[in-house]
Amino acid sequence: MQIIKDKQIIDDRWSYVADDAELKNGDISVSLARWKKDKQLLLKSDSKIGVRIGPADSVEDIVADLKDIQLIELDFPAFADGRIFSHAWLLRGRYNYQGEIRATGHFMPDQVFYLSRVGVNAFSLEKTEDLPVALSTLNDFSVNYQKSIH
Amino acid sequence: MYQYNNHDQTLIEQRVAQFRRQTESFLKGQISDDQFRALRLMNGLYVQTHAPMLRIAGPYGLFNSKQIRKLAHIARTYDKNYCHFTTRQNVQFNWPQLEQVPDILEELASVQMHAIQTSGNCLRNTSSDHLAGVCIDEIEDPRPYCEIIRQWTTLHPEFAYLPRKFKIAVSGAQHDRAATQLHDIGLHLVKNDAGEIGFRVLVGGGLGRTPIIGQVIKPYLDKKHLLSYLEAILRIYNLFGRRDNKYKARIKILVKESGMEKFSELVEKEWLLIRDDLELSTDRIDAIKTQFTPPAYETDAGQDTGFAQRQLENKAFATWVKYNTVDHKIPGYRAAFLSLKAPDSPPGDMTDAQLDAVADLADRYSFGEIRSTHRQNLILADVKQADLFPLWQQLDALKLATPNIGTATDMICCPGLDFCSLANASSISVAKEINDALDDLDYLHDIGDVKINMSGCMNGCAHQSVGHIGILGVDKKGAEWYQLTLGGSSENEAAIGERLGPAVAKDQVTKAITTILDVYIEQRLDDESFLDMVKRVGITPFKEQVYANN
Numbered sequence: 017m018q019i020i021k022d023k024q025i026i027d028d029r030w031s032y033v034a035d036d037a038e039l040k041n042g043d044i045s046v047s048l049a050r051w052k053k054d055k056q057l058l059l060k061s062d063s064k065i066g067v068r069i070g071p072a073d074s075v076e077d078i079v080a081d082l083k084d085i086q087l088i089e090l091d092f093p094a095f096a097d098g099r100i101f102s103h104a105w106l107l108r109g110r111y112n113y114q115g116e117i118r119a120t121g122h123f124m125p126d127q128v129f130y131l132s133r134v135g136v137n138a139f140s141l142e143k144t145e146d147l148p149v150a151l152s153t154l155n156d157f158s159v160n161y162q163k164s165i166h
Numbered sequence: 167m168y169q170y171n172n173h174d175q176t177l178i179e180q181r182v183a184q185f186r187r188q189t190e191s192f193l194k195g196q197i198s199d200d201q202f203r204a205l206r207l208m209n210g211l212y213v214q215t216h217a218p219m220l221r222i223a224g225p226y227g228l229f230n231s232k233q234i235r236k237l238a239h240i241a242r243t244y245d246k247n248y249c250h251f252t253t254r255q256n257v258q259f260n261w262p263q264l265e266q267v268p269d270i271l272e273e274l275a276s277v278q279m280h281a282i283q284t285s286g287n288c289l290r291n292t293s294s295d296h297l298a299g300v301c302i303d304e305i306e307d308p309r310p311y312c313e314i315i316r317q318w319t320t321l322h323p324e325f326a327y328l329p330r331k332f333k334i335a336v337s338g339a340q341h342d343r344a345a346t347q348l349h350d351i352g353l354h355l356v357k358n359d360a361g362e363i364g365f366r367v368l369v370g371g372g373l374g375r376t377p378i379i380g381q382v383i384k385p386y387l388d389k390k391h392l393l394s395y396l397e398a399i400l401r402i403y404n405l406f407g408r409r410d411n412k413y414k415a416r417i418k419i420l421v422k423e424s425g426m427e428k429f430s431e432l433v434e435k436e437w438l439l440i441r442d443d444l445e446l447s448t449d450r451i452d453a454i455k456t457q458f459t460p461p462a463y464e465t466d467a468g469q470d471t472g473f474a475q476r477q478l479e480n481k482a483f484a485t486w487v488k489y490n491t492v493d494h495k496i497p498g499y500r501a502a503f504l505s506l507k508a509p510d511s512p513p514g515d516m517t518d519a520q521l522d523a524v525a526d527l528a529d530r531y532s533f534g535e536i537r538s539t540h541r542q543n544l545i546l547a548d549v550k551q552a553d554l555f556p557l558w559q560q561l562d563a564l565k566l567a568t569p570n571i572g573t574a575t576d577m578i579c580c581p582g583l584d585f586c587s588l589a590n591a592s593s594i595s596v597a598k599e600i601n602d603a604l605d606d607l608d609y610l611h612d613i614g615d616v617k618i619n620m621s622g623c624m625n626g627c628a629h630q631s632v633g634h635i636g637i638l639g640v641d642k643k644g645a646e647w648y649q650l651t652l653g654g655s656s657e658n659e660a661a662i663g664e665r666l667g668p669a670v671a672k673d674q675v676t677k678a679i680t681t682i683l684d685v686y687i688e689q690r691l692d693d694e695s696f697l698d699m700v701k702r703v704g705i706t707p708f709k710e711q712v713y714a715n716n
């Protein structure tokens with residue numbers, strides 16, 4: 017599947033493993049709950065590990081593990097759930113997370129610009145045909161009133 | 167008044183282009199109704215009973231004559247020749263076509279105006295004291311801080327999808343004219359014991375279904391910490407405000423449910439982490455302040471004697487001066503209210519012709535500046551006393567000189583059933599009926615300071631819960647009924663009005679209001695205001711009379 021990463025449309029290699037599914041090889045992401053439960057197991061594997069965080073999760077729960085996580089997926093259950101924006105800001109701005117932060121789930125192409133300003137650098141859109149529009153929205157504004165995180 | 171630089175101008179132009187693209191995508195079916203709803207609301211566009219309603223930001227109530235002329239032009243070209251001034255100092259158009267909204271926004275951008283964040287669950291337009299910079303009870307002019315907040319809130323990437331709307335108001339005077347205690351955040355400029363000026367911060371106020379008065383969260387905040395403190399409150403709200411029920415999503419509910427102590431602990435903890443990274447420098451404040459320097463007042467304006475003479479000769483003029491003008495900090499100047507509450511026009515509405523004429527009057531008599539007020543009137547803030555007589559004559563000809571500011575016919579009134587799809591009952595027609603019943607000016611002036619606020623449903627757009635007399639439209643089996651409250655206030659001693667009794671039928675509202683006012687006239691002490699009397703005697707004497715025949 018294609019996603020936007022670092023302002024480019026690229027092929028994506030990651031897959032999400034549901035809580036009730038077997039862990040598998042390759043770069044996988046799991047829920048925060050699964051990460052907490054199977055952390056030791058996951059760390060032993062050769063794959064890169066991602067953790068999926070929902071709006072109701074607390075970013076503070078993975079702060080200690082950030083060095084072991086290569087991807088954080090911020091998952092929108094509904095586009096209007098703005099907690100995701102603060103999670104991204106906290107991860108980048110406060111906890112200095114350097115890995116990939118990816119928006120997933122139900123969000124709009126028109127939110128990509130704000131998301132990028134709070135530190136999200138990858139976007140997995142609901143409809144891949146929206147990728148070009150979403151990419152173009154990154155250029156909607158050349159000026160801002162607030163600091164952005166990149 | 168703040169003038170846009172290239173940065174500001176580029177930003178609003180790019181916002182217009184963005185909204186144009188969003189509208190086109192929607193019209194082509196590429197964005198769902200639900201998604202476009204969120205996007206358009208963030209740009210002031212509601213869809214209403216007859217047509218979309220477009221709300222345009224009046225930044226803390228300030229407009230220049232060019233902008234007012236542009237509003238006239240928009241009213242003429244894209245609407246039905248009028249617009250509506252709101253309680254949050256904004257302007258609404260009731261009849262634009264969706265397809266034309268991007269063009270309207272482009273016109274607005276050409277005079278440094280926009281509709282950014284005038285609705286939706288985001289940081290709204292900041293409101294303030296309509297007498298900022300000219301009143302006699304000012305601690306410090308709040309406008310530079312309003313502008314700093316305007317910029318900080320505009321297109322803030324983290325706080326665009328809040329649990330619910332978020333409104334900030336700033337007051338810099340002893341007397342709160344901006345209803346700051348009824349805002350999500352209220353800011354008061356105050357002096358501390360060391361004589362420095364900073365902010366008292368209130369949080370958790372709000373109207374709507376559950377009216378709540380804001381509480382002090384920080385008695386004194388250094389100016390340099392203004393933005394970091396706002397950011398801390400907003401982050402806590404964004405993360406912890408309820409999203410499961412839209413009627414419980416305002417910050418007032420979060421504050422109430424977590425308790426002020428717990429809430430302020432969270433904010434304090436967050437604030438300490440960001441405080442040093444987001445300092446507002448003195449240079450920045452000073453730079454913005456240079457945009458609000460006083461106009462070139464004439465030093466001898468107070469020497470004119472014609473003003474006093476005219477008032478002796480002309481009773482109507484004297485009455486207007488008494489009710490519709492207020493003291494100014496500069497001798498020889500006064501601030502003049504333009505009443506948008508003429509008996510035969512819907513409260514807060516203005517026609518294109520009136521707008522154009524007012525722009526001319528502002529140029530001639532008040533340094534080209536016009537302000538809108540929280541009670542839906544306009545102000546020319548800097549009029550020389552010698553100019554008041556000709557100004558009055560011209561306002562009178564425009565039907566903008568009804569001498570009723572602060573009286574019972576200076577009602578706040580929402581659009582109600584006539585325009586609003588959420589309404590239970592009409593408000594404009596009831597306001598007209600009350601107005602007709604109070605058409606005797608001597609009677610009206612004898613009653614004095616009575617604030618009547620009327621909303622067509624419990625969303626409370628017209629602040630009925632804080633009206634001295636509140637009127638709330640309710641639906642009873644498909645018929646329009648009205649719930650009355652007494653004793654509310656949005657000023658220094660803010661209070662939520664108390665219910666008088668069962669709702670009354672539409673044809674009984676005016677009778678109920680005149681009965682309440684009669685009780686006041688009969689039972690008041692010497693100089694006692696209506697609100698003071700309600701405080702003294704409670705609602706019982708009023709209740710007895712209003713429901714006497716039931």
Ligand code: HEM
Nearest residue numbers: 219252253254372373374375580581585586588625626627
């Ligand atoms: C005609 C279209 C309008 C619609 C659909 C509308 C809708 C609403 C709704 C749903 C609320 C409740 C929000 C809440 O409780 O969180 C509300 C509150 C409010 N509206 Fe309106 N409104 C309209 C017009 C107006 C007008 C004309 C004004 C000004 C005169 C206005 C000013 C306000 C204010 C000040 C509040 C209260 C804010 C608070 O709760 O703190 N609205 N509106």
Ligand code: SF4
Nearest residue numbers: 580586589622623627
């Ligand atoms: S109070 Fe109700 S009827 Fe009046 S404008 Fe607001 S939502 Fe509409």
